[in-house]
Amino acid sequence: MRDHILFHVNGREHQVRAAEVFTTLSNYLRYGLCATGTKVVCEEGDCGACTVLVRRAATEEYRPINSCIQALHQLDGMSIVTVEGLRDGENLSAVQEAMVACHGAQCGYCTPGFVVAMTALYEKHDRVDEKQVRDGLTGNLCRCTGYEPIIKAALAVDGASAAKMRDRYPDLPEAGDAVQTDRFFAPSTLDDAIAWKRDHPGCTIVQGGTDVGVWVNKRAFNAPAVLSLTKLRELDELREEDGVIVAGANVTLAAFERFIEHRIPELFRILNIFGAPQIKNAGTLIGNIANGSPIGDTLPYLIVADAELELNGGARRVVISDFYKGYKQFDLGSDELITRVRVPIIRDTLKLYKVSRRRDLDISAFTAAFRLVMNDGAIESSRIAYGGVGPLVLRLPKTEAFLAGKRPSLELFTEAGAIARSEVAPITDVRGSKEYRLQLAENILPRFWYDAFEVQR
Ligand SMILES: Cc1cc2nc3c(=O)[nH]c(=O)nc-3n(C[C@H](O)[C@H](O)[C@H](O)COP(=O)(O)OP(=O)(O)OC[C@H]3O[C@@H](n4cnc5c(N)ncnc54)[C@H](O)[C@@H]3O)c2cc1C
Ligand code: FES
Ligand code: FES
Numbered sequence: 506m507r508d509h510i511l512f513h514v515n516g517r518e519h520q521v522r523a524a525e526v527f528t529t530l531s532n533y534l535r536y537g538l539c540a541t542g543t544k545v546v547c548e549e550g551d552c553g554a555c556t557v558l559v560r561r562a563a564t565e566e567y568r569p570i571n572s573c574i575q576a577l578h579q580l581d582g583m584s585i586v587t588v589e590g591l592r593d594g595e596n597l598s599a600v601q602e603a604m605v606a607c608h609g610a611q612c613g614y615c616t617p618g619f620v621v622a623m624t625a626l627y628e629k630h631d632r633v634d635e636k637q638v639r640d641g642l643t644g645n646l647c648r649c650t651g652y653e654p655i656i657k658a659a660l661a662v663d664g665a666s667a668a669k670m671r672d673r674y675p676d677l678p679e680a681g682d683a684v685q686t687d688r689f690f691a692p693s694t695l696d697d698a699i700a701w702k703r704d705h706p707g708c709t710i711v712q713g714g715t716d717v718g719v720w721v722n723k724r725a726f727n728a729p730a731v732l733s734l735t736k737l738r739e740l741d742e743l744r745e746e747d748g749v750i751v752a753g754a755n756v757t758l759a760a761f762e763r764f765i766e767h768r769i770p771e772l773f774r775i776l777n778i779f780g781a782p783q784i785k786n787a788g789t790l791i792g793n794i795a796n797g798s799p800i801g802d803t804l805p806y807l808i809v810a811d812a813e814l815e816l817n818g819g820a821r822r823v824v825i826s827d828f829y830k831g832y833k834q835f836d837l838g839s840d841e842l843i844t845r846v847r848v849p850i851i852r853d854t855l856k857l858y859k860v861s862r863r864r865d866l867d868i869s870a871f872t873a874a875f876r877l878v879m880n881d882g883a884i885e886s887s888r889i890a891y892g893g894v895g896p897l898v899l900r901l902p903k904t905e906a907f908l909a910g911k912r913p914s915l916e917l918f919t920e921a922g923a924i925a926r927s928e929v930a931p932i933t934d935v936r937g938s939k940e941y942r943l944q945l946a947e948n949i950l951p952r953f954w955y956d957a958f959e960v961q962r
Pocket of ligand 2: 544
């Protein structure tokens, strides 16, 4: 058992012990290594100024993440490249040259984050188009230059001749064994993980840390014990089996998004506007489920699809809608953790909605999933789930019963909208008023009719 964590920064090995493993990566870089090219602005994963590249396994690319919400213990066994690691001796990298040539910076505060995120685009591709650039930079905000020169710079890079970080920093530290230090434990067996959780009341599992990292920075959250499942390689599993996708607890949202592109295109569309690459490269699907937010974007699909959670390696299975008992209350014992989720691939009529103030990188105000089983032109049965209208993502049993056996029409779905409105009890918060959400709950049904039926006629 190791008493320290190991990682590389720009090709050099670092070892960190005791309580220092809870330091954020951005603070370690800036205050520990004086690598101040990595900037910190929002400290909650929203602006991208702190972007660095991380590689987890020899088979993986370097991918961008936000270093401000990553604790060092999450980086055991990984290789990190910061903006200081991009240049080759005295020469700027191809991306840095393009930013200079296209006047992509003014005050320069956001620039290192943009340069690192652009470098990630060229790790995967030699040429990128504007859509790839816009998607790749959704997690980076600039307040003064304006995005046009930045996008122009990204498109001007000759990726074929640009150095790839995987060639410059190919090595990863050997770190497959268990680690225990201070109040952090990363076991190498599931039994050890379960025992640690049982024996440490208040123990918090940290996976991508994209929820927990924000609580630590913004709500002074301090867990008495922290458990990581990343050494349990069996939880990296992501496969399809008889029309069901099986995803382990370590599967990131980015890996899941790639896997479902052609399997569940409707959910893929929602994941495309979920967070930013930096968030999805760190955050996990099971973290989204276990966080249990009523506006978690994967939940409406998982609920109408009847996804199933596997606890403690299969000792127990729970249908996802039974998992949620109240606001942030779960059917999960103190000696239990979620090991896998089984996600059915839905082939019925399906539509998902995410309504937020801004299209990209914004938390939803309202979400909805509609799944209809059709028989001979009539609705045989339906499943409807709404998020953002109560303490949980809710099914709408009265609306579902009303639709059963009827032929779809605008009048039918308008009437169904009024019933849906009566089934929910939203509150007013920063993302929307109670009245706005009630109106959405009603109007989304006729909108669904237009999207699912009218466009086919
Ligand atoms: C800038 C930003 C943008 C975001 N955008 C979105 C968005 O568009 N849509 C959205 O839905 N969410 C969004 N999120 C929230 C977050 O990214 C997701 O909820 C993500 O899926 C969390 O996964 P994680 O691995 O990072 O979870 P963590 O932060 O590691 O953990 C989250 C919770 O799950 C628990 N947990 C984790 N794994 C397990 C397990 N195996 N068993 C039991 N409990 C477990 C943890 O203890 C914790 O309570 C955003 C967050 C940020 C910072
Ligand atoms: S400082 Fe804004 S995302 Fe990290
Ligand atoms: S150059 Fe000033 S914030 Fe982007």
